[in-house]
Amino acid sequence: MSTRSGNLVDSIRRSIVRRVSLSIIVTVLAIGTVAMAAIICWHYQRQYDDFESSTSNVTNAYSSAIAGAMWHLDTSQLNLLADGIQQQESVSYVRINDRGALNIERGIRPYHRDIQTSDLLYNGTPIGQLEIAFNRESVFSTTIQTILPSLIALLVGLSLFGIILVVILQRVVSSRIQSLALEVRDRLENNRFEPLSLQPSSSHDEIDSLIRTFNKLSERILDELQQKTVAQQQLSVVNLELEDRVKLRTYHLQETVTQLNQTLIDLNTTQSKLIEAEKLSALGGMIAAIGHEIETPLGLCLTVQSCLKNDVIALKRAMPSGAINQTQDAMAAVDESLAMLDRNLKRSAELMKGFKEVSAGQIGDDRQRISLLETIQEVVAVLTPKLRQTKHTINIDCASNLMLQGSATAISQVLTNLIMNSLTHGFHNIDEGEIRIQAGENHEWIILRYSDNGVGMSDETKQKIFEPLYTTLRGKGGTGLGMHLVYNIIRQRLKGDITLEESDVGVVFRMQIPKQKRRQAS
Ligand SMILES: Nc1ncnc2c1ncn2[C@@H]1O[C@H](COP(=O)(O)OP(=O)(O)O)[C@@H](O)[C@H]1O
Ligand SMILES: [Mg+2]
The missing domain is CATH 3.30.565.10 (Histidine kinase-like ATPase, C-terminal domain)
Structure with a gap:
């Protein structure tokens, strides 16, 4: 609250209207004062002159009567005349003297040189002096009284002029500037750069041009902002697209890398399988070849063994029984050898068959x-x-x-x-x-x-x-x-x-x- 009132006071203190009005009022006051001083001086001078001439008139009017009364030493008459002079509006001091013992004084003698001294002549002979002084204060007060209404009128006029000036300035300048400032502040605080609702007047003055300029400025800022927003939107779209593309590329790349890795693993497996297959194939081929090569001599051995067996049987039949008895042990050994030969040859032949089969x-x-x-x-x-x-x-x-x-x-x-x-x-x-x-x-x-x-x-x-x-x-x-x-x-x-x-x-x-x-x- 205090800040607001402080701001208000501050704004009034800084107000252009206040400063302009103050300047104008001070100027007008100065001019008024000078004018008033001049008027007072002029009136004072006129009053002064009037007093001076009326004093002279009084002197002229009373001189001969005073001189007569003095000649006849009519003191009471002189006193009456002195009273009469003193009662004149402009007179503040009267002195009648005969340069001797007679001295009639009325009022307080002023200490200035505004005392008119005139010789009293009786039949051409100076018999005394009449001194009359007028009151400067009454000159001044009369002057003031004369010009007071004019002064009051001037003051009232000046005050009215000041008030009207302030009102006009307030309406034409200050209120419009304040409305303008309020609207601009409102737009700044709310980031609303739209044209002002304040319409320029038909007078096309400086404030109107200020309003128009601000409207143009806000339109331009609005345009810029819109362009910026559009650009930002486009940028974010491009960014998103870019991100998507990067993600897609990364995904493809990862897929490719995975495929490559798998291919590498497959290749290694295939390679080792190939080497293994080659090795197995070479070994198998060798075994098949051995089987093939040995099969023929083995078959021959089997035939020979069979012939030998038949020969032994024939030999046994042809031999006399006595001779068989004599060679019984040897014959038994031959039979056993033949049987062993038969068994092993058959097993070998079977094995060789297996050897041949491995070639599939x-x-x-x-x-x-x-x-x-x-x-x-x-x-x-x-x-x-x-x-x-x-x-x-x-x-x-x-x-x-x-x-x-x-x-x-x-x-x-x-x-x-x-x-x-x-x-x-x-x-x-x-x-x-x-x-x-x-x-x-x-x-x-x-x-x-x-x-x-x-x-x-x-x-x-x-x-x-x-x-x-x-x-x-x-x-x-x-x-x-x-x-x-x-x-x-x-x-x-x-x-x-x-x-x-x-x-x-x-x-x-x-x-x-x-x-x-x-x-x-x-
Ligand atoms: N089912 C199985 N369980 C355990 N060992 C096996 C099995 N099959 C094969 N083998 C092993 O593999 C070896 C090779 O088999 P194989 O080539 O058939 O030769 P063989 O049977 O003449 O020994 C066998 O000696 C055996 O040790
Ligand atoms: Mg087996």
Whole structure:
């Protein structure tokens, strides 16, 4: 409240109207004062002159009567005359003297030189003096009395003039400037740069031009603001677009990087698979070649052994019984050697057959369409006599409509080897093992999952499982050719893939075989 009143006082103190009015009033007052002073002086002078001339008139009028009374020494007459003079309006002091003892005085003698002294002449002879003085104060008061109404009128006029001036200034200048200031402040405080509601008057004065200028300025600021807003909106749209684009690019880039990484991993896997496949293929080829090379001399050995056996039988028949008795021990040794030769040659021939088979040559017709379920069931049926001797079970989970183009013999060989391995290796010291064969498909592939819950494999076996001649039953009937044959059949013949998967129990093989026969191996 005090601040507001303080502001009001401050604004009044600073008001143009107040200052202009004050200046005008001071000027008018100064001029008025000067004019009044001049008027007073003029009136005073006139009054003074009037008093002076009336004093002279009085002197002239009374001189001869006083001179007569003085001549006759009529003191009472002189006193009456002195009283009469003193009662004149302009006279304040009278003195009649005869330069001797007579001295009649009325009033207080003033100490200025405005005392008119005239000689009293009787018949031309000076007999005394008459001194008359008029009162300057009464001159002044008379002057004042004369001009007082004019002065009051002047003062009233000046005051009226001042008031009217202030009102006019207030209406024409101050109130308009204040309204202008209020509107401008309102727009500034509320950030509203719209034209003023204050209309310029028809007089086209400075304030009107100020209003027009401010309106133009606010229009321009409004334009600028609008342009700025539009520019900001466009900028934010561009920013958003840019952000989106950056996000999209980053996303694509990340996708590309992920794809590249995956490709790299795939490439590494393929490379190691290729190296592995090459190695296995080279080893397999070598074993097949050994099998092929040894098969012929081995066949010859078998023939020779057979001939030798026949020769020994013929020799025995031809020999007299006495001679046989004599050579009985030697004959027995020969028979035993021949039997041993026969056993080992046959085993070697079997092994060589296995050696030749690992090359996974033509096994049956590759182009026939076979039912996977039927093929699995046939394998299980063949192995049933063997399974019956144990408590192991085989679970098959395969849809009956799963078909693929390939050799049923090849699939049978794969499954037979896998099942035989589970029985021989996996279920070693296990009475009730379980084998699961699960099959599914996708657009291109048949996915075959073979697992048992046997003892599983060591890390070394996992590494070398597909290598030819790798067996953990060396010298105990193991040849190490089964899994290599499985690998070759799946990869080379069926153009598929086989991997050993990680599992906590037993072993899990995952095989994928193309539904349609392929020309190129991966
Ligand atoms: N189901 C299985 N459970 C545990 N070990 C297995 C299984 N299948 C294969 N193996 C291991 O893989 C080796 C190689 O198998 P394979 O090539 O068939 O040779 P073989 O059966 O003549 O030993 C086996 O000696 C055995 O140690
Ligand atoms: Mg085996």
